[in-house]
Amino acid sequence: MTIPPVTTSRKTVGASGxxxxxxxxxxxxxxxxxxxxxxxxxxILLVAFFAFTEPNFxxxxxxxxxxxxxxxxxxxxxxxxxxMTVGGIDLSVGASAGFAVSIAAxxxxxxxxxxxxxxxxVLVCGLLIGALNALLIVVARIPDLLATLTTMFVIVGLxxxxxxxKSISSKMSLADGSTAPGSFTADFLWLDRGSIGPxxxxxxxxxxxxALLWFLLERTRWGRALYAVGANAEAARLAGVRVQLYRTxxxxxCGLLASIAxxxxxxxIGQGDVSAGNSLLLDAVAVSLVGVSVLGIxxxxxxxTALGAVLIAVMVxxxxxxxxxYYAQDFGKGIxxxxxxxxxxxFSRRRTVxxxxxxxN
Amino acid sequence: MSLSNASPExxxxxxxxxxxxxxxxVSLPGDSNNGFSDSAPSDTVVSLSGVSVSYGSNLVLRxxxxxxxxxxxxxxxxxxxxxxxxxxxxxxxxxxxxxxxxEVGGAVVALSSPTVARGHGISxxxxxxxxxxxxxxxxxxxxxxxxxxxSRHPLRNRRRxxxxxxxxxxxxxxEWSDRVLRADAGDLxxxxxxxxxxxxxxxxxxxxxxxxxxTSALTSAESDRLFEVLRALRADGLAIVYVSHRFGEIEALxxxxxxxxxxxxxxxSERPFVWNGILHDMLGRAxxxxxxxxxxxxxxxxVAEVSAVTLLAESAPVSLAxxxxxxxxxxxxxGAGKTELAEILAGLAKPRAGAPAGALAGAPAGTLTLGGxxxxxxxxxxxxxxxxxxxxxxxxxxxxxxxxxxxxxxSLPFLRASSRLGTLRSxxxxxxxxxxxxxxxxxxxxxxxxxxxxxxxxxQKVVVGRWLxxxxxLAILDEPFRGVDIAxxxxxxxxxxxxxxxxxxxxxxxxxxxxxxxVSDRIIVLVAGSIAxxxxxxxxxxxxxxxxxxxxxxxNASPRDGAPGETEPRDIPxxxxxxxxxxx
Numbered sequence: 019m020t021i022p023p024v025t026t027s028r029k030t031v032g033a034s035g036x037x038x039x040x041x042x043x044x045x046x047x048x049x050x051x052x053x054x055x056x057x058x059x060x061x062i063l064l065v066a067f068f069a070f071t072e073p074n075f076x077x078x079x080x081x082x083x084x085x086x087x088x089x090x091x092x093x094x095x096x097x098x099x100x101x102m103t104v105g106g107i108d109l110s111v112g113a114s115a116g117f118a119v120s121i122a123a124x125x126x127x128x129x130x131x132x133x134x135x136x137x138x139x140v141l142v143c144g145l146l147i148g149a150l151n152a153l154l155i156v157v158a159r160i161p162d163l164l165a166t167l168t169t170m171f172v173i174v175g176l177x178x179x180x181x182x183x184k185s186i187s188s189k190m191s192l193a194d195g196s197t198a199p200g201s202f203t204a205d206f207l208w209l210d211r212g213s214i215g216p217x218x219x220x221x222x223x224x225x226x227x228x229a230l231l232w233f234l235l236e237r238t239r240w241g242r243a244l245y246a247v248g249a250n251a252e253a254a255r256l257a258g259v260r261v262q263l264y265r266t267x268x269x270x271x272c273g274l275l276a277s278i279a280x281x282x283x284x285x286x287i288g289q290g291d292v293s294a295g296n297s298l299l300l301d302a303v304a305v306s307l308v309g310v311s312v313l314g315i316x317x318x319x320x321x322x323t324a325l326g327a328v329l330i331a332v333m334v335x336x337x338x339x340x341x342x343x344y345y346a347q348d349f350g351k352g353i354x355x356x357x358x359x360x361x362x363x364x365f366s367r368r369r370t371v372x373x374x375x376x377x378x379n
Numbered sequence: 380m381s382l383s384n385a386s387p388e389x390x391x392x393x394x395x396x397x398x399x400x401x402x403x404x405v406s407l408p409g410d411s412n413n414g415f416s417d418s419a420p421s422d423t424v425v426s427l428s429g430v431s432v433s434y435g436s437n438l439v440l441r442x443x444x445x446x447x448x449x450x451x452x453x454x455x456x457x458x459x460x461x462x463x464x465x466x467x468x469x470x471x472x473x474x475x476x477x478x479x480x481x482e483v484g485g486a487v488v489a490l491s492s493p494t495v496a497r498g499h500g501i502s503x504x505x506x507x508x509x510x511x512x513x514x515x516x517x518x519x520x521x522x523x524x525x526x527x528x529x530s531r532h533p534l535r536n537r538r539r540x541x542x543x544x545x546x547x548x549x550x551x552x553x554e555w556s557d558r559v560l561r562a563d564a565g566d567l568x569x570x571x572x573x574x575x576x577x578x579x580x581x582x583x584x585x586x587x588x589x590x591x592x593x594t595s596a597l598t599s600a601e602s603d604r605l606f607e608v609l610r611a612l613r614a615d616g617l618a619i620v621y622v623s624h625r626f627g628e629i630e631a632l633x634x635x636x637x638x639x640x641x642x643x644x645x646x647x648s649e650r651p652f653v654w655n656g657i658l659h660d661m662l663g664r665a666x667x668x669x670x671x672x673x674x675x676x677x678x679x680x681x682v683a684e685v686s687a688v689t690l691l692a693e694s695a696p697v698s699l700a701x702x703x704x705x706x707x708x709x710x711x712x713x714g715a716g717k718t719e720l721a722e723i724l725a726g727l728a729k730p731r732a733g734a735p736a737g738a739l740a741g742a743p744a745g746t747l748t749l750g751g752x753x754x755x756x757x758x759x760x761x762x763x764x765x766x767x768x769x770x771x772x773x774x775x776x777x778x779x780x781x782x783x784x785x786x787x788x789x790s791l792p793f794l795r796a797s798s799r800l801g802t803l804r805s806x807x808x809x810x811x812x813x814x815x816x817x818x819x820x821x822x823x824x825x826x827x828x829x830x831x832x833x834x835x836x837x838x839q840k841v842v843v844g845r846w847l848x849x850x851x852x853l854a855i856l857d858e859p860f861r862g863v864d865i866a867x868x869x870x871x872x873x874x875x876x877x878x879x880x881x882x883x884x885x886x887x888x889x890x891x892x893x894x895x896x897x898v899s900d901r902i903i904v905l906v907a908g909s910i911a912x913x914x915x916x917x918x919x920x921x922x923x924x925x926x927x928x929x930x931x932x933x934x935n936a937s938p939r940d941g942a943p944g945e946t947e948p949r950d951i952p953x954x955x956x957x958x959x960x961x962x963x
Contacts, residue, residue: 238801239794246791249780256727256769256777257792258760316782 054314056361061329068336075339082218084331086210089220090115090279090286092327094298095305096231097275102306102318103235104268105248106155106162111276111302113173114147116295118280120177123186123290126206130199133206140277147173148273152266170299178292186290202288210285220282224324227275232320244268245317276302304351305330308358329354422449423485424586424618425470425501430479432465432642440465441642442479447587452609452619454633458661458864460834462642463622464506467589470620471503472496483586497525500586504576504593506622506862511576514565518555519544521564522579547582548575551608570601570713577605581612588612589620594628595861600712606632624864626654627893662866675900675916676876678702682884683754683767683853688723688730688745690716694908696745701853703882706875708899708916710889710928716908717888718772721857723747724886725769726756750852763792766852770843770859778842779830786812786826789845815844819870836867843871847878854878854885860894872898892925904928 069076094111101108118140125136147169154165182193188201212219235241246254247264255261279302283294308326310318333350426446432439440462447453457463468474470481472490480487483499490496493503505511513521520527522544527535544560551574567575573593580588590609594602609619609632623629629636629652636652638645638660645660682703687696694716701707711717722728730745747754749765756762762769771777780788790797790808797807812826819840823833830838843859854875860868875885875898889895895902902919904912904927912919912927 237803239798239803240801242787242791242794242803246780249783250776252777253771253780254791256725256759256771258763259791260758260760 050314057308057312057325057329057358060357061325061332064329064332064336068332068339072336072339075336078216080335082216082221084335085221085224085328086218087335088327088331089224090282091298091301091305091330092224092324093227093282094276094279094302095309095323095327096227096320097272097279098302098306099309099318099320099323100231100244100268100271100275101162101166102310103241103244103248104265105251106265106268107166107303108151108269108272108276109163109166109299109303110147110151110169110173111272111279112295112297112299113170113177114144114273114276114295115280115283115298116292117147117173117177118144118277119284119287119294120181120186120290120292122206122281122284123202124181126202127186127188127190127198127200127290128192133203133208136203136206137209137281140281141274144273144275144277144280145270146273147276148270149266151273152269155269156262156265181290181292183292185292188289202285207285207288209281220286223278223282224327227278228320228324235320240264240267248317301330301351304355307355311358311361314361326354326358422616423447424449424483426482427470428480428482430466430469430477430481432462432469432474432477439642440469440477443639443642443644445637445644445647447618447620449586449618450613450616451634452613452621452632454629454636455620455622455639456624456629456636456657456661457639458836458866460836461639461661463639464591465642466639467503467505467591467620467622470496470587471501471505471589473503497583497585500584501589502580502583502585502587503589504573504580504591506591506595508569508572508576511579512564512567512572514563516564517561518564518567518575519560521575522547522560522582524579525583547578550581551578553578570597573597573601574605577608585617587618587620589622591622592624592862593621594623594625597713602628624862625891626657630654658865661864675918676705676879677900677915678704678879678884680704680882682750683724684748685720685724686746686748688720688747689908690719690723690905691908697908697910699903699910699913701884701886702901703852703884704879705900706879706885706887706898707901707903708887708889708895709903709905710892710895710924711905712890712928715890715905717890717905718857719908720905721769721772721855721886721888724756724762724853724855725767726759726762727769729755729757763849766849768792768846768849768851768854770846770854770856772857772861774835774839774842774861779838781831782829784827785816785821785823785830785833785841788830788841789815789848792845792849811848815841815848818847819844819874836863839863840867840871843874847874850881850883851878852883854883856885856887858889859887860889860891868894868897892921892928896921896924 065075074080094115097111098108121143122136122140125131125139126133129135131139150172151166151169154160154169155162158165160168186198188198190198192198209219214222233241235244243254243259244264244267246257246259247261247268251261279298280295283298284290287294305326306318306323308329309320309323310316312322312325313319315322330351333354334347337346337350338344423446426444428444430443431441443466445453455463455466465474469477470490472493472495475489475491477490481490482488483501488495488499490499490501496503513524516524519540523540526543541557541560545555548555553574564572564575577590577593593605597605606628609621613619621629621633633650633652635647635649636657637647638657640661640663646657648657680703681700683701684699685701686698688698689696691714697716697720709717709720719728723730724747730747749767754765754767756765756767759769775781780791786808789812793808793811794803797803797811809826815821816823816826821833821840821844822837830841833841839859839862843856847854856871856875859871863871875887879885879900887895887898896916899916901915902912902924903910904924906927912924
């Protein structure tokens with residue numbers, strides 16, 4: 019392998035030489051390091067701070083508690099990340115998760131089915147919602163922001179129609195005065211309360227999905243193709259990538275992940291709360307945006323998204339423990355997001371950051 | 380090189396090796412009546428002394444001292460990455476971080492922004508036409524864009540806008556109808572957009588006009604029109620800096636030529652130009668100016684056959700055989716059907732249904748065969764799998780993945796071959812990438828360098844090399860030399876020859892006669908969707924080619940009627956829009 023050497027001496031650059039390539043000054047490297055590790059450092063500092071000030075913070079229970087608390091957000095955020103890999107975004111994740119909560123409850127309580135059936139129904143619904151988004155974006159060529167915003171309304175409305183606008187709880191009384199035949203089954207509630215070894219099920223799911231998506235995106239050719247679609251769809255198409263297929267896949271994966279997030283929420287709440295999932299969208303988008311900027315990767319990625327979720331969990335838990343009111347949380351999240359975006363767009367040397375909505379059809 | 384204003388016989392082009400050696404001096408016949416300034420620079424408008432620019436620790440422009448005089452066209456030459464763009468950016472205020480002094484009319488100025496530069500009378504037309512147009516605004520609003528950005532007229536009046544826009548366009552002798560002026564500028568064809576930008580640049584009545592490769596998107600007839608305009612502007616006393624890779628244009632236009640290499644002014648010569656010397660200054664070594672093939676290879680086997688395919692709505696069906704073992708150059712103006720042919724072969728478009736007259740149900744749509752088998756690719760992937768690859772026309776939009784490394788740009792079409800059970804093997808990717816880099820001498824720091832950091836010519840080498848590494852049966856290169864310097868062009872040409880020697884076929888499509896003559900064994904001239912000429916390069920005269928290429932346009936009173944279906948009042952064209960992508 020003979021790559022012509024390029025040194026700082028202008029002579030060797032030669033006639034067809036390149037410009038602006040040598041950039042190894044200390045300042046540049048330091049800046050790159052800050053962009054790359056800044057977020058990790060902030061997370062560690064925050065953990066250290068809370069661990070010193072609050073003894074309860076530094077327990078294993080609290081660690082798992084935090085991860086469990088954030089798992090639905092993280093998984094929904096991973097869904098948004100999938101849409102972002104192909105250069106899109108999905109605003110319907112919160113609605114999809116809420117839909118999953120109500121549909122799971124409806125299947126078990128009204129339909130009197132076991133938890134396993136409810137889970138399958140919910141996952142199929144998630145895939146269908148993703149397919150609907152893909153249909154609107156890929157086939158009908160509606161810009162992703164608008165298409166998924168529309169889907170969000172449609173899903174929320176559909177959910178309310180199905181459940182008559184009410185939360186569904188076990189053995190609730192129905193409109194005709196009778197009692198609902200079913201209830202939340204133990205196997206469904208296991209999704210939240212169970213654990214595999216010492217690790218709670220939501221945490222296992224969170225970490226397993228993150229690892230799986232990391233492998234898919236970074237190590238397989240399908241992941242590379244997804245990123246290629248996000249980077250330059252036209253060039254990807256000309257390189258033989260089935261662009262529409264990958265975009266469809268990304269939105270369906272997003273729908274599936276959102277419905278998994280919904281399952282975890284439903285199992286945590288223990289009833290089909292109609293308002294569940296309402297706040298999930300903003301958190302999920304925030305987490306995936308943080309994911310773009312951490313580690314200086316500059317594109318949507320799985321571990322970054324997970325780390326973003328963990329950072330928010332640490333912050334929220336820590337704030338609660340040191341006695342800050344719950345409404346301080348949103349301010350904290352806002353600051354985290356702001357810093358993340360500054361890292362992605364302002365301090366990064368990258369010219370192109372692949373983020374949501376950057377292209378439509 | 381474009382044809383410029385040369386009649387087919389006149390050597391506006393560089394000399395052929397037969398008559399050229401190191402001391403050959405080329406000049407147009409009738410130099411004197413061509414309007415070139417005959418005296419030394421007298422009326423200096425803008426002068427630079429000791430201007431340097433560095434990006435990071437890298438000095439890309441070093442101690443440049445130059446002056447530009449009124450009524451003169453100064454050509455700026457240099458290979459890709461020589462510092463031309465950097466110099467232009469400093470002059471036009473786009474890069475205020477230069478050192479040294481720039482004087483305008485004898486007074487030292489600080490060109491801190493394009494607006495400030497315009498205020499001092501320096502206007503620039505940058506290379507990318509699309510960047511100069513705001514789609515969504517009307518043509519008139521685009522002409523007056525600088526007003527809209529400024530605060531002089533906070534309230535706009537549509538009627539006044541039309542009047543102002545018409546006045547601005549009249550400077551170029553353009554008479555666009557109100558319908559055109561009210562249309563979305565994004566729908567303008569690229570050559571009209573180029574003229575629009577030029578009109579805008581001239582509105583502020585500049586003293587120095589900078590043009591960066593203004594003809595790269597123009598047909599030669601349109602270029603000729605532009606040249607007439609530039610000559611008129613020169614006669615009016617405008618100083619013009621003209622950047623181009625095309626020697627023919629410079630020979631036709633410029634009064635003096637400045638050669639940059641590695642950020643340093645190598646020479647500043649006056650007409651008549653010594654082209655071999657200029658080339659030597661550009662490349663830093665002796666290179667022959669033209670590169671005509673002593674003899675052409677002749678392909679033996681037919682690799683692909685196009686039968687009765689209609690390229691343009693109004694044109695007759697075309698049939699041709701693409702043979703392995705030869706480089707087929709297809710020469711044609713923009714709109715002659717070149718890109719259509721490339722797209723049909725590469726699976727981007729289906730052959731049109733038969734000729735309009737026979738457009739009944741069941742009319743044959745034209746067929747393709749590949750290696751004797753029927754071939755009907757429905758998408759690029761089908762073509763790639765069948766061994767047909769396309770180097771697309773627009774590198775930035777269709778070729779590269781911005782922000783991705785050289786290696787990942789190269790491996791994108793070969794993800795399947797680079798992986799096992801779906802898992803990517805980076806060793807396979809880097810093997811292929813380093814082969815490409817060394818086969819074409821791509822100048823890059825390493826394989827992980829972002830492709831954006833490479834110069835345009837090297838990016839193009841990456842894209843070409845990527846596709847040739849597929850070991851295709853048929854390689855199609857659509858305008859592969861646009862914005863590519865002569866050294867890179869030679870390397871790509873040599874690589875194509877290597878490819879066809881293995882029995883594969885290569886098709887190069889271009890609107891530049893010299894590019895086609897340089898790389899092709901066999902030459903086809905496409906005019907208005909039909910084959911006007913088909914022959915082997917060593918049996919064809921350059922003038923025969925040029926004659927066929929210009930076709931009807933040569934004798935036509937209106938010089939801009941290269942493409943078919945154009946009607947004289949400049950109407951909103953049915954051409955691909957400027958900014959939107961092609962159909963998916």
